[in-house]
Amino acid sequence: MSETNVRVEWHNNIASVIVDRVDSLNALNVSTLREMEKKIDQTADEKADVLLLRGAGDEAFIAGADIGYMQDLSTSEAEEWGDLGHNVAKKLENYPMPTIAAIDGYAFGGGTELSLACDIRIASDDAMLGQTEIEIGIIPGWGGTQRLPRIVGDEMARRMIYLGERIDAETAKQRGLVSEVIPNAEFESRLFGLAEELANKPSFALQTAKQSINQAHEASLEAGLAHEKRAFASLFDTHDQKEGMTAFLEDRNPEFE
Template sequence: MSLVLYEVQDGVGVVTINRPEALNALNTPLLEELDKVIDEVDTDSVRCLIITGAGQKSFVAGADIGEMKDMNSREAMIFGARGNDTFEKIERLPIPVIAAVNGYALGGGCELSLACDFRICSDNAVFGQPETGLGITPGFGGTQRLMRVVGSGMAKQMIYTARNIKADEAYRIGLVNQVCTQEELLPTVKKLATQIAKNAPIAVRGSKQAINAADRLGVEYGKVVEEKCFGSCFETHDQQEGMGAFLEKRKEKTFTNS
């Protein structure tokens, strides 16, 4: 059975972490398979990507402690780099990526969700960075991305205390954008992804590029990237189609990513 499932429908891709018997914990074979799946995403035809976990209990319960326990320092650094490299690929995908968090998102699972553009969770979701309680630091980007989402103070509190938080608190601190019932989670996220997929791909991708540029390198650099992205939209089919539809007062639009 594949450790990572991938399907595409109507321009929306769904990646499912498929190790439910271990609460979808991340081990080396799973990370390698996830890396390959991300490489295979056709960003010309797929306009939005969803990442979720198999089953009702867990998005990803963390990295596999059974595999990590007896690692030496060098092995642990290689393992951390493997996860960081894959999550970096996800963050740098030109298309939007939504985490549909069903259940536990702990350690590497929380870090995987943070590599996505935003997070929607079920009401049974639990987030946390429990690493300091295990004698280690976060290793897949948790010390870097969490503070960008919830602020430095809250990120430090979560990491230093190793305390888990439930869905309502995750929503309160801005870690997730919306909380749904378990039954409505995927339909809600797919509806959002479809709405994104209907918009002009060049414009959506340019917006992501500019936001991420400011997030990584500051607003002044972000504004330069925004200006370039804004200018590059003009004289495209999608810009002519979008503005033409507005002026003609028609709802039907055909964006071709060109």
């Protein structure tokens, strides 16, 4: 299989996984999803400090899934198709380091769903988002019914999914779907500024923090608190903990590994 739909770009130790199907508004088909899986794993193997999920061109982040492909799927084929999307979302959700969805332009259906699996979502001021699957007779199939309520609340998620709303970036921010809206002309500089800020934090502590926060969605409160207690204690035998606390007491900037 030729790999032409997804590319990886590096900026220092920040990796961008870029969906590049500009003529299709970066819509996702089978080969693109499989490439995304491979490229996400590749950046993890190469020890990226931060992963950025982006779309090529000026019109879309990821406009959704390939409806032409989905139209004639059987139920068993649709389940396999769903598995592909879930696999990519899980790789983003479980990525060892922070992930940022850089939403510039359209992010509908599966595009919104993959952004939900990222740690942080930022949007340009011309972004449009929505779980629009109801308009073609289906429901979100890559995690939207589960992750969206956790992010925007139960009733708001129901409204978005039931009505198939398309919302602008400011509305998305008001609902907690994105954390920041940036003027289009400043979007890339702010994106990399945020990524560099994260990359300069102590990496093992960031990784541990992400694992602990993810536990809040996967376990009971009691189990999550127990995990946090163990994770917190484990950091007290690391270079970055010693350096961070020493630097604080010496009133200087820390030099993390």
